[in-house]
Amino acid sequence: MSAMQKERRMRVHNFFPGPAALPLEVIKQVQSEMDDFAGMGMSILELSHRTDQYDQVHNEASALLRKLFGIPKSYHVMWLQGGASMQFAMLPMNLLRDGQSADYIETGVWSERAITEAQIIGKARIAGSSKSDGYVRLPKLDFDPDAQYVHLTSNNTIMGTQFAEYPDTGSVPLVADMSSDILSRRVDISKLGMVYAGAHKNLGPSGITVAIMSDEMLQRCREDLPTLLKYSTHDENNSMFNTPVTFTIYVVKLVLDWIEKSGGLEAIEKINEEKAKLFYDFVDNSGGFYTCGIDKVDRSKMNAIFNLPSVDLEEKFSSEAWTEGMVGLKNLPQRGGCRVSMYNAVSVESVKELLSFMKRFMEVNG
Amino acid sequence: MSAMQKERRMRVHNFFPGPAALPLEVIKQVQSEMDDFAGMGMSILELSHRTDQYDQVHNEASALLRKLFGIPKSYHVMWLQGGASMQFAMLPMNLLRDGQSADYIETGVWSERAITEAQIIGKARIAGSSKSDGYVRLPKLDFDPDAQYVHLTSNNTIMGTQFAEYPDTGSVPLVADMSSDILSRRVDISKLGMVYAGAHKNLGPSGITVAIMSDEMLQRCREDLPTLLKYSTHDENNSMFNTPVTFTIYVVKLVLDWIEKSGGLEAIEKINEEKAKLFYDFVDNSGGFYTCGIDKVDRSKMNAIFNLPSVDLEEKFSSEAWTEGMVGLKNLPQRGGCRVSMYNAVSVESVKELLSFMKRFMEVNG
Numbered sequence: 001m002s003a004m005q006k007e008r009r010m011r012v013h014n015f016f017p018g019p020a021a022l023p024l025e026v027i028k029q030v031q032s033e034m035d036d037f038a039g040m041g042m043s044i045l046e047l048s049h050r051t052d053q054y055d056q057v058h059n060e061a062s063a064l065l066r067k068l069f070g071i072p073k074s075y076h077v078m079w080l081q082g083g084a085s086m087q088f089a090m091l092p093m094n095l096l097r098d099g100q101s102a103d104y105i106e107t108g109v110w111s112e113r114a115i116t117e118a119q120i121i122g123k124a125r126i127a128g129s130s131k132s133d134g135y136v137r138l139p140k141l142d143f144d145p146d147a148q149y150v151h152l153t154s155n156n157t158i159m160g161t162q163f164a165e166y167p168d169t170g171s172v173p174l175v176a177d178m179s180s181d182i183l184s185r186r187v188d189i190s191k192l193g194m195v196y197a198g199a200h201k202n203l204g205p206s207g208i209t210v211a212i213m214s215d216e217m218l219q220r221c222r223e224d225l226p227t228l229l230k231y232s233t234h235d236e237n238n239s240m241f242n243t244p245v246t247f248t249i250y251v252v253k254l255v256l257d258w259i260e261k262s263g264g265l266e267a268i269e270k271i272n273e274e275k276a277k278l279f280y281d282f283v284d285n286s287g288g289f290y291t292c293g294i295d296k297v298d299r300s301k302m303n304a305i306f307n308l309p310s311v312d313l314e315e316k317f318s319s320e321a322w323t324e325g326m327v328g329l330k331n332l333p334q335r336g337g338c339r340v341s342m343y344n345a346v347s348v349e350s351v352k353e354l355l356s357f358m359k360r361f362m363e364v365n366g
Numbered sequence: 367m368s369a370m371q372k373e374r375r376m377r378v379h380n381f382f383p384g385p386a387a388l389p390l391e392v393i394k395q396v397q398s399e400m401d402d403f404a405g406m407g408m409s410i411l412e413l414s415h416r417t418d419q420y421d422q423v424h425n426e427a428s429a430l431l432r433k434l435f436g437i438p439k440s441y442h443v444m445w446l447q448g449g450a451s452m453q454f455a456m457l458p459m460n461l462l463r464d465g466q467s468a469d470y471i472e473t474g475v476w477s478e479r480a481i482t483e484a485q486i487i488g489k490a491r492i493a494g495s496s497k498s499d500g501y502v503r504l505p506k507l508d509f510d511p512d513a514q515y516v517h518l519t520s521n522n523t524i525m526g527t528q529f530a531e532y533p534d535t536g537s538v539p540l541v542a543d544m545s546s547d548i549l550s551r552r553v554d555i556s557k558l559g560m561v562y563a564g565a566h567k568n569l570g571p572s573g574i575t576v577a578i579m580s581d582e583m584l585q586r587c588r589e590d591l592p593t594l595l596k597y598s599t600h601d602e603n604n605s606m607f608n609t610p611v612t613f614t615i616y617v618v619k620l621v622l623d624w625i626e627k628s629g630g631l632e633a634i635e636k637i638n639e640e641k642a643k644l645f646y647d648f649v650d651n652s653g654g655f656y657t658c659g660i661d662k663v664d665r666s667k668m669n670a671i672f673n674l675p676s677v678d679l680e681e682k683f684s685s686e687a688w689t690e691g692m693v694g695l696k697n698l699p700q701r702g703g704c705r706v707s708m709y710n711a712v713s714v715e716s717v718k719e720l721l722s723f724m725k726r727f728m729e730v731n732g
Contacts, residue, residue, distance in 0.1 A: 089592035226455035
């Protein structure tokens with residue numbers, strides 16, 4: 001057994017929905033240079049953001065994100081605080097003027113929250129909702145051609161659905177909350193007006209939200225807002241109007257390095273497809289012991305929702321899995337059941353270990 | 367030479383204004399458990415905030431802060447995102463209704479920014495300003511008894527002044543931005559309506575702002591705001607309405623442990639007084655080679671501003687100091703000159719090393 005294999009044995013299989021698994025080599029690098037960053041004789045935690053050394057980390061994170069995600073030059077990249085939840089408010093604050101309306105697609109808890117904020121600030125029209133179906137599928141859509149933008153949640157972490165493709169919104173810019181599937185697959189950014197995503201699923205630890213915005217949308221943003229709530233403030237100051245979350249951006253940069261070394265998004269996408277296929281095929285062929293009530297075409301490749309024959313068995317399942325080193329398999333009360341989150345840093349091997357456990361569990365309890 | 371001494375030799379003396387020096391033992395603990403937090407088989411970076419293990423870190427941070435800072439039970443403690451700059455906006459958004467006004471004390475760059483935000487949102491009256499004096503002292507004050515609150519910057523990081531004592535504002539609640547001097551000394555919190563502070567000077571790395579608010583002030587906050595911008599949202603959800611910056615809170619908790627082990631605020635205050643006295647005495651007795659233009663009674667114990675005979679010498683000074691392992695001594699362009707930041711984690715030994723260098727530099731260049 002190699003040292004690396006031994007190392008992996010000591011690690012649990014982390015299926016948490018976020019904060020979530022990170023690549024082991026990123027964690028090892030953070031660990032090894034924690035007391036001395038870049039030979040500076042101090043920790044990255046102690047490094048002023050007003051230094052060339054931090055600048056380099058910050059700018060490399062932006063450049064790598066642009067490269068890996070194929071972000072057109074005319075788009076702006078901003079590193080923001082407050083999570084996706086702050087974007088739920090900032091987006092309508094910046095884009096809606098008196099009487100103007102935006103279209104929202106309602107597909108679960110997070111889009112509900114985005115809609116709530118937009119309705120506090122301006123007008124939000126529902127362009128489609130699958131709420132009455134219990135969110136087991138994505139809804140039929142009907143757009144308002146006069147909307148300022150269309151908002152959707154690209155992947156529904158709690159509900160287990162995902163847009164395999166984004167709808168055509170014509171000349172109305174599409175805004176995608178990609179918090180739980182950013183960089184999990186290739187996306188044609190030029191077809192979107194804006195992307196935003198909290199870091200703590202596919203990008204790094206919690207504390208940073210990235211916003212990618214077309215120049216056309218940025219030009220339309222309001223200026224009569226508190227300084228920190230204006231996108232223009234962050235854009236004009238290279239996301240350093242005030243002290244950025246330096247450590248989180250540093251880890252994000254290491255994760256982006258890891259994605260590049262892993263072959264970029266084409267390779268990552270292939271692995272994510274393999275994991276999802278392995279998982280859903282197993283569930284669909286379990287003779288009804290494990291079930292997934294989500295429409296096949298709308299199933300998420302990041303967060304797979306599944307049920308066991310009873311709530312008691314679901315409790316037993318997630319608890320025994322934890323004991324066997326497979327953690328984070330219980331879904332939130334809003335949806336119930338079980339969930340396996342398979343973000344970029346969750347390996348095919350981890351999913352196979354889980355399936356092997358699920359098979360044993362079914363044999364004993366089926 | 368012990369291993370610990372050897373270790374210290376490899377570390378620079380960090381006089382950055384923030385992010386800034388952290389206790390070495392905190393960095394060592396972060397490093398040692400980076401790949402396995404609390405025997406969980408995962409990094410703290412990967413740990414979901416919806417776990418008992420994270421809850422414990424989060425709640426211990428709050429409890430320790432309450433204990434060390436003597437926060438009365440009726441006060442609320444919140445861990446927020448967006449830095450002090452977000453508080454510049456959240457405070458007037460929550461506290462000012464139509465026609466209501468707040469008093470602001472203008473003592474430097476950061477209070478200017480706080481005033482700008484308050485004026486975007488409501489009415490901000492200047493209760494005193496030392497702007498025309500170049501901020502070399504704290505201003506005379508004159509309060510509006512009908513103000514909703516009085517705002518001051520407890521310590522002026524860039525200008526080098528600090529309120530040795532807070533003014534009596536009568537029945538109007540006093541709000542103190544303590545970003546650069548929180549936990550540097552004992553404070554009677556019961557005399558304040560609110561305290562807020564970005565973490566990245568005395569508390570930990572960047573990414574977290576703590577807000578401490580009296581129950582009376584919290585009750586007066588507006589509810590007709592975007593969810594994340596309401597203090598009540600964070601208070602009612604134990605600062606976990608959305609994903610908190612888990613890693614930063616974890617490091618803050620370790621820094622609070624360190625303060626407790628160091629003897630609490632009484633001991634910390636004594637050390638900070640010793641460092642400041644050493645530094646200012648040296649400058650005042652340097653025969654005019656080093657000068658500090660700040661009124662003696664208003665000098666900051668956290669950030670000491672000083673000048674050399676010329677801008678060229680100041681450049682040479684900070685550059686040679688860096689080479690000798692003393693970093694972060696150049697002030698920002700807004701104030702110019704040099705600055706030594708002596709936060710809690712900067713040792714008396716570091717200040718003595720600096721003074722020894724300053725003596726040598728004066729001998730060669732004086």
